[in-house]
Amino acid sequence: MSLRPTVDFLLYDWLGVQTLSERARFADHSRETFDAVLDTCERIAREKFAPFNRLVDTQEPQFDGEKVILPQATKDAWDAYAASGMLSAAQDHDVGGMQLPYTVEAAGNAFFAMASVSIGAGMLTVGNANLLMAHGSPLQREVFARNAFSGRFSGTMCLSEPQAGSSLSDVATRATPDGEGFEADPLGPRYRLRGNKMWISAGEHELTENIVHLVLAKIPGPDGKLPPGVKGISLFIVPKKLVDTQGRLTGVRNDVALAGLNHKCGWRGTTNTLLNFGEGRFPVQGEGLGAGLDGRGAGAIGYRVGEPGKGLSYMFHMMNEARIGVGMAATMLGMAGYHASLDYAKTRPQGRPMGPAGKDPTQPQVRIIEHADVKRMLLAQKAYCEGALALELYCARLVDEQRTGDAAAADDARLLLEVLTPIAKSWPSEWCLEANSLAIQIHGGYGYTRDFPVEQYWRDNRLNMIHEGTHGIQALDLLGRKVLMENGQGLQRLVARMQGTIARAMQRPELAAHAQALAQALQQVGAATQAAWATGQPTEALANAVPYMQAFGHTVLAWIWLDVALAALLAAPSPARQGRLAACRYFFHYELPKIGAWLQVVTQRDMTCAELAEDAF
Structure with a gap:
């Protein structure tokens, strides 16, 4: 199973990334050059990263007293990545870059994260150099950033x-x-x-x-x-x-x-x-x-x-980039587990159909993908991981809008990114981890062994709820800062975009019920936001910041899936189209209803956790 058709659909059919070549910065590009970049990333990830994912897991870094020893495969992967030009993909031509849209860069890096997030690519190096390009002196940019973009540093x-x-x-x-x-x-x-x-x-x-x-x-x-x-x-x-x-x-x-x-x-x-x-x-x-x-x-x-005294504000330039990068890493680890468990479910025979025929032990076993509960777990993974990938690419598209759009569009993108960044980091790190857990479940006892890769995907992904700001920190940032900043402008812009999708979906009979459910969820989140801050006391408002973030994130992902479904309806009938519409339906039927329980404690400013005395534990 290939990731590429999903990436192509999201980039071109949903986000319309090919239209960015109409902008001056990207005038040298077209869909053909974007595809060439994706082809290169896909090939290097397949040849230099994926075959060595288990190797680097078992041969951990060692310090011999003078230097850290890593497998040769790690060095080969780094050299191949640097030679591809991806470290400077979005940079200006005059500093050796390709002037690629960040959306295409992010999509290209998805292949590496899925092949072996443990080997790593250039997330921190690129973020480090980008910070210096934004805040460093001309000589700091020349000496440190440019040598990072070349892969030398x-x-x-x-x-x-x-x-x-x-x-x-x-x-x-x-x-x-x-x-x-x-x-x-x-x-x-x-x-x-x-x-x-x-x-x-x-x-x-x-x-x-x-x-x-x-x-x-x-x-x-x-x-x-x-x-x-x-x-x-x-x-x-x-x-x-x-x-x-x-x-x-x-x-x-x-x-x-x-x-x-x-x-x-x-x-x-x-x-x-x-x-x-x-x-x-x-x-x-x-x-x-x-x-x-x-x-x-x-x-x-x-x-x-x-x-x-301005170091933290400068560092946030890198931290926000890293948070989207961590979200993408979590997404692609979930996607790797989904692909592995789907392949396994298609080939593993076990059990017989429900009903009278299934009681005959002489009948052949069926593949486990024919069981409803296995389909449930596969569809959950698809909804989590493809939805998260769409979210990450949407945020990347906002980065391009902020950098190359007109003043109004750039400011709109800036505010939207402020609100969405905590979700882009936290939501995949929680729910694509759950996808990895479901991948293990589908494998049964084999999933718990190192004979199959899904246990490693789970272990690799468990870090991401901590990486670059823990889950709790992201929740405090969202409810304590982002939904309030600039008089709630960011939240208002996000609501406006959601309402635009709802209005379009209401015109499609296949999606009208989902549109109504999203509108109701949006009202619930808005009411909970106001109720949380009704007393103006941060201690009360933020006591249940994580449940708030979970509900907010699920509402955002429901919107993303509804928007993706609108694009899917325009495509010719195919199994891929059917799968996307089913994943959207799954999310609205199985996932979005969860927000009620999360928002109840937020709305009531429930202090059960905050006020419990230490010795009661």
């Missing part, structure tokens, strides 16, 4: 700390100016960083010449104390190996040391690290490194990005 994001986790206001890594002339360094104001960062994906390896760490740290005040809260956080470029202004390695290792590899449930092919900055294992003395690097004070050399 890779990148990370260093936020969490062992004692702080997701509580970034408690970041304790400090950055002190490196001597009197620290502001004169051409690569940016130069600091010495000391601290520890935890959960750093791809934090140490030999896949690239250099690793560019983007590190959040605080600059001490005149009293030597770190400023409280997130407003005191600044952002720094801390390369593993120091470079000159031409991007050439100087031969000097920066004081960034691997403190340990985290051994994970899934994503085992990607190194996940604890890093120490400025512990003195690689003291930078500065010989031959240029003016000012005279060894004043121990610490890792870091170059400040932008203004002091």
Whole structure:
């Protein structure tokens, strides 16, 4: 079973991505060039990623005392991905990019995520470079971002700390100016960083010449104390190996040391690290490194990005990209399990039909796909995973609108993305994980063994509810910020789009009942939003933020499926068309009704969980 027909339908028949070639930025492209990119991604994913997914799961990264050892297949996959040009796919021609729409880039990356999310591709490296293109100095963009786009350097994001986790206001890594002339360094104001960062994906390896760490740290005040809260956080470029202004390695290792590899449930092919900055294992003395690097004070050399105290706002540029990337990874892991369990269900004989004929043990067994409950589990997976893929590509299309649309369309896309980003990250990480669980169930006892891939897909996917902001954090962001921001403008724009789909679907007899159900769900979500904030007390409003997000997400996915179904009705009759309409029907009959229970506790501002005393547990 191939993913490509689904991708083609969503890109061209639903989103109309081919029309983007009418815009000046994408004028060199057409559906033919988009297809060529997808062909390349599909081929590399099939040849360099998929065959080694189990290998990288069993041969975890090892540290030999000097370097991290990864399977050769990981290096080959990285080199093939870099050579494809996908690291700079959406960048300008003059920096070596293809000026592809981000929607096409996201669709291309879906093939890699499905083939082996554990090997990884370029999500963090691209996000790192994109942040520097947006907020770095011209030389920082030239030296660090462009070398990342070529695949020569890779990148990370260093936020969490062992004692702080997701509580970034408690970041304790400090950055002190490196001597009197620290502001004169051409690569940016130069600091010495000391601290520890935890959960750093791809934090140490030999896949690239250099690793560019983007590190959040605080600059001490005149009293030597770190400023409280997130407003005191600044952002720094801390390369593993120091470079000159031409991007050439100087031969000097920066004081960034691997403190340990985290051994994970899934994503085992990607190194996940604890890093120490400025512990003195690689003291930078500065010989031959240029003016000012005279060894004043121990610490890792870091170059400040932008203004002091604005580091978190800069980092959100990368974090929001990463959240959509995590949503896509979760989606494609779910899709991989769906395809595997569908293939299994078509070939596995077990049991006999219901009714009198099924009681005759001499009759041949039927394939399990003929059982209603197996069809239920397959249809649930299809509804979750194809719906999530549509959502991720829709968000990617909004990115293109924000970058290349007129002022009104760009602002509309910006507001919609603000509201949808928590859903794009959280919904697939919960429900495509459930799809992986159903894939195991379809395999029965075999699904629990390593003879089949579905248990690995589940293990890999379990990380995504934590990755790049936990489920609870996304819920607080949605109900506490996104639906309220700019006087609720983002939510209002989303409601308007949903109402547009409802109006069109009401004209189609096949979809009118679904349209009515979505309209009712939309009213329920709106009423719950108002009821949650009725007292104006955040403690009460946010006590049930996760159930709110679950209901909100299900309503968004119902809208996505209704919109996709409208496009499917325009296609010629086919099994694929029948399947999409059935998945839409499944979602409206089996999934959307769940929102009532979730919204009840939100509307009542139920404090059962929030007020329970610790010792009652």
